[in-house]
Amino acid sequence: MKKLLLALFFLSSLQFTAQESTYHQDVLRYLTMNGTANQYSAAIDQLFELLGRQYTSQNVPDTVWVELKKETTPELNKILNMLVSAYRGTYSQEDIQQMIAFYETPTGKQLLADKTALDYEQQKTASAFYNSPTGQKILTSEQQIARSVGEISEIWSRDLYRSIIDKLADKGFIMPQ
Template identity: 80%
Template sequence: MMKKLLFVLFFLSSLHFNAQESTYHGDVMRYLTMNGTANQYSAAIDQLFELLGKQYQEYNVPSDVWSELRKETTPELNKILNMLVSAYRGTYEHEDIKNMIAFYETSTGKQLIADKTALNYEQQKEASVFYNSPTGQKILTSEQQISSRVGEVSEIWSRDLYRSLVDKLAEKGYVMQQ
């Protein structure tokens, strides 16, 4: 009887942990979308295709091949965002992420993302209050650490994506000469 009770308690606690983990993950993904990070990586994919287009210009790769490869990069955007969740995990608690979302949903937060130089006086005061809060202070003090982690993750992701696309082009018979 005691073993069953312990098993049930363990099972319920693991469900609770998984639910919390799922919520944290979802909230970080939401934050990365609303703060423009997802758009930055989407633009990076576009730039990678521009680079590849120039590198493979003499091979006359048909547009349908490029379209096919571009479709295969949709999961890559989700992959980098998921990798970034891990980079954020070591620095920000779930409560911090919720506070960040709440701030960036305000008109001040949206303006800060769009163009911080265009903040009016009231928005500057609101931003100052946020950045003086515990979450805001954590953002400011961990900026270099997060930038370093994000940089490492981004480098790995972009290198792997480039290599994957070059390999797929090679499979289709488009091999760059050294």
């Protein structure tokens, strides 16, 4: 009997882990398709532009900047993984899958690209989506998600900035006062 209970517990924990992994992957997919990943990639580029200006007097070679920039790929993955937690408390797996399905449609793609260019039929389709339970959840949780994402982004960007400054210092480049 103990072995049977142990086996059932083990199987149920495997199923939970698989579901959790699928949810995580779905949110990452959604963050990529809705442009969030590109926004953070652009933020990294802007950070390097800022640091380049701040360190102008230090004559940091381009090779150092290239090396440091290569190290930011894990940082992009890190922020996206952190953002999954902002979605976890609000959206179910089914919600995320419905969001993905909608944003893969021509209407969803147009909405992400330029919502002012939606034609009449696309406006009707978008309206139907936002009147669905998932769409309503998006609308009612928009501020909460934005607040969570903002907090996560602030922590991440501060840590990334500090990390790059530390790496520059390790290479002998000190931030000018």
